[in-house]
Structure formats: C-alpha cells, structure tokens
Amino acid sequence: MSxxxxxxxxxxxxxxxxxxxxxxxxxxxxxLRDALKMLVPFAGMAISAIEFVSLPxxxxxxxxxxxxxxxxxxxxxxxxxxxxxxxxxxxxxxxxKVAHFSWLIFAFFCFFTLQDFLxxxxxxxxxxxxxxxxxxxxxxxxxxxxIAMDAVSSMTTLxxxxxxxxxxxxxxxxxxxxxxxxxxxxxxxxKIIGPVPALIWMPIFFVVFHSSNAAALAxxxxxxxFPLTLMISSAIKNIDKGLIERAETLGASKFYIILHVMxxxxxxxxxxxxxxxLSHSFGAMSATELxxxxxxxxxxxxxxxxxxxxxxxxAIIGVMIVIFATLTAIMFAFRNWLLRWQKGLxxx
Amino acid sequence: xxxxxxxxVAKGVRRVFDDAEKGALLALHDFDLEAEHGEIVAxxxxxxxxxxxxxxxxxxxxxxxxxxxxxxxxxxxxxxxDRGFVFQETNLYPWLTxxxxxxxxxKARGVYKQQxxxxxxxxxxxxxxxxxxxxxxxxxxxxxxxxxxxxxxxQDPGIILLxxxxxxxxxxxRAIIQDEILKMxxxxxxxxxxxxxxxxxxxxxxxxxxxxxxxxxxxAGEVKIDMPHPRDRISxxxxxxxxxxxxxxxxx
Ligand SMILES: Nc1ncnc2c1ncn2[C@@H]1O[C@H](COP(=O)(O)OP(=O)(O)OP(=O)(O)O)[C@@H](O)[C@H]1O
Ligand SMILES: [Mg+2]
Numbered sequence: 001m002s003x004x005x006x007x008x009x010x011x012x013x014x015x016x017x018x019x020x021x022x023x024x025x026x027x028x029x030x031x032l033r034d035a036l037k038m039l040v041p042f043a044g045m046a047i048s049a050i051e052f053v054s055l056p057x058x059x060x061x062x063x064x065x066x067x068x069x070x071x072x073x074x075x076x077x078x079x080x081x082x083x084x085x086x087x088x089x090x091x092x093x094x095x096x097k098v099a100h101f102s103w104l105i106f107a108f109f110c111f112f113t114l115q116d117f118l119x120x121x122x123x124x125x126x127x128x129x130x131x132x133x134x135x136x137x138x139x140x141x142x143x144x145x146x147i148a149m150d151a152v153s154s155m156t157t158l159x160x161x162x163x164x165x166x167x168x169x170x171x172x173x174x175x176x177x178x179x180x181x182x183x184x185x186x187x188x189x190x191k192i193i194g195p196v197p198a199l200i201w202m203p204i205f206f207v208v209f210h211s212s213n214a215a216a217l218a219x220x221x222x223x224x225x226f227p228l229t230l231m232i233s234s235a236i237k238n239i240d241k242g243l244i245e246r247a248e249t250l251g252a253s254k255f256y257i258i259l260h261v262m263x264x265x266x267x268x269x270x271x272x273x274x275x276x277x278l279s280h281s282f283g284a285m286s287a288t289e290l291x292x293x294x295x296x297x298x299x300x301x302x303x304x305x306x307x308x309x310x311x312x313x314x315a316i317i318g319v320m321i322v323i324f325a326t327l328t329a330i331m332f333a334f335r336n337w338l339l340r341w342q343k344g345l346x347x348x
Numbered sequence: 349x350x351x352x353x354x355x356x357v358a359k360g361v362r363r364v365f366d367d368a369e370k371g372a373l374l375a376l377h378d379f380d381l382e383a384e385h386g387e388i389v390a391x392x393x394x395x396x397x398x399x400x401x402x403x404x405x406x407x408x409x410x411x412x413x414x415x416x417x418x419x420x421x422x423x424x425x426x427x428x429x430d431r432g433f434v435f436q437e438t439n440l441y442p443w444l445t446x447x448x449x450x451x452x453x454x455k456a457r458g459v460y461k462q463q464x465x466x467x468x469x470x471x472x473x474x475x476x477x478x479x480x481x482x483x484x485x486x487x488x489x490x491x492x493x494x495x496x497x498x499x500x501x502x503q504d505p506g507i508i509l510l511x512x513x514x515x516x517x518x519x520x521x522r523a524i525i526q527d528e529i530l531k532m533x534x535x536x537x538x539x540x541x542x543x544x545x546x547x548x549x550x551x552x553x554x555x556x557x558x559x560x561x562x563x564x565x566x567x568a569g570e571v572k573i574d575m576p577h578p579r580d581r582i583s584x585x586x587x588x589x590x591x592x593x594x595x596x597x598x599x600x
Contacts, residue, residue: 240439246435247456248426248427250453251503252452261441341483341485343442
C-alpha cells in the first residue's frame with residue numbers, strides 16, 4: 001500500500017466519522033406513536049377544564065368571586081399548542097422537542113388543576129393568601145400595564161448593570177492576569193469583597209448614591225464584575241505555557257497573545273462566570289428593589305402584598321420566573337455557541 | 349525569503365536549572381553544533397540529556413548561562429517567527445479550525461492578506477484538504493501532527509526545530525509524515541534540527557546525526573549520513589548506520 005492510499009483511507013474514515021450524523025431529514029411525517037404521545041397535553045387541559053366547570057366553589061369571601069378567565073386561558077393554550085402539534089406532525093426537530101415535553105406540559109396543567117381544587121373548590125389552602133389560577137390570570141390581565149412598566153424598569157437596571165459589570169470584569173480580569181502590579185492591588189479586593197453578597201453594601205450604596213436605582217445598578221454591577229474578574233484572571237494565570245510559547249515562536253506580539261490566546265483560552269471560564277453573574281445579579285437586583293426602590297418588579301410585589309392583592313403578587317412572581325428562566329436559557333444558548341469548539345461539552 | 353548563506357552556530361552552550369530542593373541541575377554543558385540551510389540535523393541522546401532544552405535555547409524561549417548561539421552571525425535574543433518550533437506535545441489552539449490554526453502566525457504578523465494562498469497550498473501539501481473547517485478535537489492524532497507542522501512551515505522560517513513531533517504516532521502515519529517533511533525541506537530549504545528517540549527515523553531523514561551523552565548533555569559524537577533520498581530502510585548501508593549510532597549510545 002502506497003502512502004497516498006493510506007492517506008486517502010484515513011481521510012475517508014475521518015470523513016465518515018464527521019458527517020455520519022448529518023443525514024436525518026428535517027421534514028418527515030410522524031409515527032403514530034409520536035402523534036399520540038403529543039396529544040397528552042390536550043388531556044391535561046381537558047382535565048383542568050372539566051374540573052373547573054363541574055365542581056362548585058366555596059365562598060370564603062363576602063362577595064362571590066366570578067371565576068371567568070381560566071376557561072379562556074385554557075382555550076388560548078389549546079390553540080397555541082394545536083399549532084405546535086400540527087407543525088410537529090411534519091417537522092422533525094420540532095417534533096422531538098414537543099414529544100419530549102408532552103408529559104411535562106400535561107403535568108403543568110395537572111398542577112393548576114390541583115391548585116384550583118385546593119383553593120377555589122375546597123378552601124384547603126387559605127384564600128385569599130393563596131389565590132386560584134383563575135385569579136392570578138385575572139390580575140395579570142387587569143394590571144398588565146403596571147407590571148410591564150415595572151418589568152421594563154427592572155430589566156433596564158439589570159441590563160445596564162450587567163453590561164457595565166461584565167465589560168469591566170473582562171478588562172480587569174485580563175489586567176489582573178497579565179499585570180502583576182494590578183493583581184497586587186485588585187486581588188485582595190477580590191478576596192475580601194468578592195464573597196460578600198452585594199446586598200450587604202446596600203445601606204452604603206443608598207447613602208452614597210442618593211437614589212435607589214443607582215444603588216440597584218451598583219449591586220448588579222458588583223454581582224457581575226466579581227465572578228468575571230476572578231475567573232478570567234485565574235484562567236490567564238493557569239494557562240498552559242505551551243500555548244503562549246507556540247504563539248511566540250509563530251511571531252505573535254504580547255498584545256496579540258492576550259487577545260487571541262489568553263482570552264479565547266479563558267472562554268470556558270467566562271461562560272461559567274456569566275452564569276454566576278446572571279444568577280447573582282437577579283438576587284442583587286431583587287434585593288435592592290425590595291429595600292427602598294420606587295419601581296421594579298420586586299418593589300411591585302412588596303407593594304401589592306401590602307395592599308393584600310395576593311392574586312397580583314402571584315402574577316408578578318410568575319412573570320419574574322418567566323423572565324429569569326428566559327434570560328438564563330439565552331445565556332446558555334450563547335455559552336454553547338461560544339464553546340462550539342470544545343470536545344464533549346456538557347450541554348445544559 | 350530565506351537567506352541561504354546564514355549559518356546556525358552554537359558554541360560551548362551551558363544551561364543550569366535552579367531547583368529549590370535538589371540544588372543546581374546541570375542540564376546541558378559545553379555543547380557545540382553547526383548547521384547550514386537545506387540540512388537536517390538529528391539530535392539523539394538518552395532521555396533527560398537536554399535535547400529539548402537546547403531547542404528551546406535556539407528558539408529563544410530560554411536563556412543559556414554560558415556559550416553563544418548565533419544565526420547568521422547574530423546572537424539569539426528572543427523568540428521569532430524565523431525560528432519555528434514544533435513542540436513535543438501537539439498543542440493546537442482548540443478554539444481555532446485547522447485552517448485558522450495554520451494561518452495563526454501569518455495573521456499575528458499581519459501578513460495574512462498578502463500570503464493567503466500559502467495556507468491553502470500548505471493544506472493541500474500536507475493532505476489536509478477537506479478538513480479546513482474541522483476543530484482540533486475532531487481530527488486524528490496524525491492529522492493534528494500535520495497541522496502543527498504546517499503551522500510552522502507556512503511561515504517559511506529560516507530554522508525549524510522539531511521536538512519529537514511524530515513520537516506519538518503509529519508507524520504508518522509516521523512514515524508518511526517523514527516523507528512530507530522531506531518534501532517541505534526540498535521546497536523551503538530551512539535549517540532543520542530534529543530531536544528524536546527513533547534511530548531509524550534519524551537515519552532515514554537526517555544528513556547528520558549528533559549523539560549526546562547522558563545528563564549533563566554534551567557532544568558524544570557525530571555520524572554523517574550520505575545516502576540519497578528516498579532511502580531504503582532495509583539496505584545494508586542503512587542498517588550499518590543504525591548499528592553505528594546504537595553503539596555510540598551505549599554509555600555506562
Ligand atoms: N524548566 C525546568 N526547570 C528545571 N529543570 C528542568 C527544566 N526543564 C528541563 N529540566 C531538566 O533538565 C534536564 C533536561 O531536560 P530536557 O527536557 O531538555 O531533556 P530531553 O533530552 O528533551 O529529554 P526527553 O528525551 O525525555 O524529552 C532534565 O533533567 C529536566 O528535568
Ligand atoms: Mg524532550
């Protein structure tokens with residue numbers, strides 16, 4: 001066998017290994033089993049609807065409560081899911097997702113059925129402190145404009161804090177990793193201030209910044225700046241020296257090495273730091289809004305709780321869950337994209 | 349373009365490592381070497397005798413405590429793209445594709461735009477066609493070694509330092525890449541210093557084989573190999589040279 005043949009054979013093997021997975025079609029009709037499995041969420045909605053119309057309410061309140069938003073809500077859910085169902089019958093990747101989640105969606109509606117049963121139907125959970133799903137949706141619709149304004153206010157604080165914190169974290173992380181003098185002064189700061197929850201500085205922030213919004217911004221900044229600086233500087237300090245020496249013998253300048261070797265090499269750590277930054281800043285932001293802010297979702301929760309509008313409290317909690325979960329999902333999608341070159345990456 | 353008259357000259361090179369526990373460790377001692385363009389010089393010696401240390405000194409990654417190393421009459425002060433290094437461990441940049449790994453040096457020096465064609469040429473020359481967009485974890489060890497070699501050769505350096513770049517590969521792949529390196533030598537005519545543990549590899553590729561003593565490493569002898577390429581690995585002359593080197597390596 002000549003050397004050319006060996007190469008060709010090796011190439012061929014390699015090629016097969018690389019491209020073997022690509023052949024699955026996107027448009028493909030569903031099997032009967034999948035089609036049936038994807039019907040399960042409809043059953044969940046049906047159970048909820050039947051429970052809702054067939055059982056009588058208990059009336060712990062002086063005024064009888066007219067539960068009238070839950071059935072339309074179920075209707076909207078059914079229509080939206082029906083759209084997904086129809087597309088899933090033909091689009092393969094979508095179907096894999098929908099089929100995977102079908103029992104979870106079913107359980108989701110069962111949960112609300114149970115909640116309705118324990119509140120509006122039996123009073124086991126004390127009304128009005130724990131409202132029924134109907135009441136929560138009702139309050140969400142009735143107050144959507146204030147809730148949306150508060151959400152915008154919270155998100156503005158969160159994003160500005162994150163953008164400033166993350167970009168400064170990258171800069172100071174690199175500086176700490178590369179310049180001894182900077183490391184000498186910043187490192188103790190990291191060690192002392194870093195582990196302390198941003199919340200502790202709140203009283204000082206309020207005094208120093210005179211405004212609760214600025215204090216919230218400072219808290220988010222601190223919560224995101226710390227993990228990025230720490231992770232990037234430690235990634236740079238612990239880099240495999242061979243990667244740098246290789247760049248030096250290839251003619252790279254110090255500056256080029258920082259940007260094109262040290263920084264990409266710390267991307268896995270940056271990704272983890274981003275996750276920490278995000279979850280810590282949710283906490284920091286919520287906490288600041290709780291003590292003394294005049295807008296924001298957490299402020300609104302506090303406010304409506306004092307007004308004893310528990311339906312709205314739960315509605316806002318629901319909105320916060322949706323927002324935070326979405327942001328986290330986006331962050332992980334970004335992380336997976338950043339780390340597309342990594343072998344055997346643990347997907348989240 | 350490389351100036352073909354430049355010579356690499358090392359005289360009385362000495363390198364001592366300071367070890368906190370064991371005290372000073374003399375790794376390399378009074379070592380001489382001379383090499384010209386178009387020549388492949390193999391360094392062979394027992395493990396730990398300072399072969400990698402010497403290559404690092406030539407690359408400018410490390411400083412000698414005694415002696416001089418000059419290239420074209422100029423003392424070596426620090427790393428330069430003109431002295432390319434293929435390391436013992438093929439550590440490619442995992443976040444760059446094969447193509448971008450090879451282009452790394454050209455981009456770092458800001459000459460990528462003018463010399464773009466060289467990258468594709470090198471990819472074709474090293475049998476990497478079709479893998480331009482693959483990441484290092486997606487290719488085999490043999491391919492990674494090829495990429496590492498291409499990464500250095502694409503810069504057309506005056507000196508190329510090969511530190512056992514093929515030691516982790518199977519015999520088949522190794523034979524193929526040996527031929528590829530010879531092909532590149534004919535094309536670019538650099539000075540190639542090659543460290544290897546494989547006597548057969550040394551005799552197959554090198555024009556001269558320099559044998560080092562156990563630590564502290566110094567010149568134990570030199571064997572000239574005056575056979576035309578392609579060399580026949582089972583010819584009596586070849587086998588005789590192997591024995592000659594093997595005998596020189598028997599220290600006690
Ligand atoms: N950075 C260092 N600090 C301390 N000692 C070192 C260092 N680098 C190398 N040495 C020592 O110097 C000696 C020579 O090392 P070197 O890596 O040059 O050997 P080598 O000939 O390349 O061996 P091998 O064939 O196993 O690769 C060894 O004893 C090693 O322990
Ligand atoms: Mg070595």
